[in-house]
Amino acid sequence: MNGTATLENFVATGWDYEKDELRILNPATCASAKRLVWLTKEEAEGGEVGTKAGWYDASEYTYEGNLEFDLGSGFLTSLSSKGVSFTYSGEVFNDSLTIPCDGKKYVIIPNALPRTITLSEVIATGWDYEKDELRKLNKTNSASAQRYVWLSKEEAEGGEVGDKAGWYDASEYSYEGAQEVLSGEGFLTSISSKNVMISLPAAVPAAE
Numbered sequence: 001m002n003g004t005a006t007l008e009n010f011v012a013t014g015w016d017y018e019k020d021e022l023r024i025l026n027p028a029t030c031a032s033a034k035r036l037v038w039l040t041k042e043e044a045e046g047g048e049v050g051t052k053a054g055w056y057d058a059s060e061y062t063y064e065g066n067l068e069f070d071l072g073s074g075f076l077t078s079l080s081s082k083g084v085s086f087t088y089s090g091e092v093f094n095d096s097l098t099i100p101c102d103g104k105k106y107v108i109i110p111n112a113l114p115r116t117i118t119l120s121e122v123i124a125t126g127w128d129y130e131k132d133e134l135r136k137l138n139k140t141n142s143a144s145a146q147r148y149v150w151l152s153k154e155e156a157e158g159g160e161v162g163d164k165a166g167w168y169d170a171s172e173y174s175y176e177g178a179q180e181v182l183s184g185e186g187f188l189t190s191i192s193s194k195n196v197m198i199s200l201p202a203a204v205p206a207a208e
């Protein structure tokens with residue numbers, strides 16, 4: 001109800017702790033601030049590091065399931081195994097939500113909603129299209145598959161690329177608001193501006 005999520009609410013299946021990692025990124029440098037692995041109850045007990053299935057530090061093998069994350073936080077995987085899946089058990093945040101980037105450069109922006117949304121439902125404020133980017137990552141190599149900038153209506157009309165506020169391709173300046181974002185997909189920011197805010201829609205769309 002307070003908008004936070006606990007790591008133990010995310011359950012992994014098909015995970016190999018010797019080949020797969022869940023990475024929490026440092027929002028200042030994009031480096032891995034913490035690397036985690038999923039251990040089954042048998043693996044934890046066999047390695048004498050714990051008594052239950054869950055997330056453990058990839059180096060120290062300390063149990064990390066009690067870590068809490070603010071609304072809108074996300075993770076980056078590094079997977080070698082086939083067929084890995086995640087199940088989240090928790091409450092759905094009913095209202096639209098705003099992620100304050102607060103001068104952080106690299107922030108993961110996930111679609112944590114139980115539905116597909118369009119990119120037009122993601123709103124940015126405090127954005128400078130010359131300094132800030134929203135990046136869709138290639139799931140194979142983590143490189144930027146597409147880069148977006150937010151343009152106000154005035155910026156879009158002034159640049160003769162559109163007639164409405166929204167997300168535009170960072171190179172071609174084509175409007176990209178109709179792109180679908182599946183549940184569980186997300187983006188990585190590269191922000192230089194201060195006080196950028198990114199808002200996502202409510203879990204249940206407003207009635208028309």
